[in-house]
Amino acid sequence: MYLMRIGAPGAEKPVVRVDDDHYVDVSDLTPDFDERFFGAGGPALLAERVATGPRQAFAGERIGAPIARPHQILCIGLNYSDHAAETGQAVPAEPILFTKSPNTLVGPDDDVRIPRGATKTDWEVELGIVIGRRTSYLDSPEEAAAAIAGYCVVNDVSERAFQMERGGQWSKGKSAETFNPAGPWLVTPDEIADVRNLGIWLDVNGERRQTGSTKTMIFDPYVIVHHLSQFMVLEPGDLINTGTPPGVGMGHDPQIWLRPGDVIELGIDGLGRQRQRVVEPR
Numbered sequence: 001m002y003l004m005r006i007g008a009p010g011a012e013k014p015v016v017r018v019d020d021d022h023y024v025d026v027s028d029l030t031p032d033f034d035e036r037f038f039g040a041g042g043p044a045l046l047a048e049r050v051a052t053g054p055r056q057a058f059a060g061e062r063i064g065a066p067i068a069r070p071h072q073i074l075c076i077g078l079n080y081s082d083h084a085a086e087t088g089q090a091v092p093a094e095p096i097l098f099t100k101s102p103n104t105l106v107g108p109d110d111d112v113r114i115p116r117g118a119t120k121t122d123w124e125v126e127l128g129i130v131i132g133r134r135t136s137y138l139d140s141p142e143e144a145a146a147a148i149a150g151y152c153v154v155n156d157v158s159e160r161a162f163q164m165e166r167g168g169q170w171s172k173g174k175s176a177e178t179f180n181p182a183g184p185w186l187v188t189p190d191e192i193a194d195v196r197n198l199g200i201w202l203d204v205n206g207e208r209r210q211t212g213s214t215k216t217m218i219f220d221p222y223v224i225v226h227h228l229s230q231f232m233v234l235e236p237g238d239l240i241n242t243g244t245p246p247g248v249g250m251g252h253d254p255q256i257w258l259r260p261g262d263v264i265e266l267g268i269d270g271l272g273r274q275r276q277r278v279v280e281p282r
Helices: 035-039 044-051 081-087 139-145 160-165 220-231
Strands: 004-006 013-017 021-023 073-079 098-100 125-131 148-154 198-203 208-215 239-241 265-267 272-278
Touching: 013 044, 035 044, 044 148, 125 198, 125 220, 125 265, 139 148, 139 198, 148 220, 148 265, 148 272, 220 239
Parallel strands: 073 239
Antiparallel strands: 004 013, 013 021, 073 098, 125 148, 125 239, 198 208, 198 265, 265 272
């Protein structure tokens, strides 16, 4: 199943994508794809409607993030062995955790706005995990599979000067407005043959900057969810950004940073693609 939210910001309606041209409206069954929806059973609630409901044609509507604003956005740093190598840092012994403000969440094709005072704004294509049920103290990574509602493409936009040069936590460089495009769809696990072997890519202004695969993840999605559950309660609808492959702007020599007017395109096999225009600070 492919969950989508379409419509103007703040007025999105939940639908299920059937194919490139059609969807099934489920807004009468759930007001949104939010904590209440996932906690009550999530996509399973929609199966009959999707199988029998009328198809409607997409008509150029804006695509929002596939989930409503979550309780939290959790992020894993340095989670690809080849990305750790390009940064010159050691492979971590356990997942590096930081948080990102939930109000960074925007649609997959919405503008990315450079924050005031920024000088080193960067891109990061990532696999996103959405939690499907209230979860804590999982006994094993295998048990984590049942706690995952689905996966999506995310762009973990980062301001490296804020992140690395301003002290404190990485969250400073991760939490500017528009810094977490997500979507276009939330894909349920049954639609994915092997989440640990998905091609992943990102272009800036038509030039390929990131090429990778989730097979080079240091900690796979099940390990991540199990690990995080030992330290906190994961709520239905929570989003986890799982790290990026090599090719970020910080990793180039010379380094490359986003500027107003740039266009970012990115995607993951089976999970769709995004396109963002970079705009000036407000």
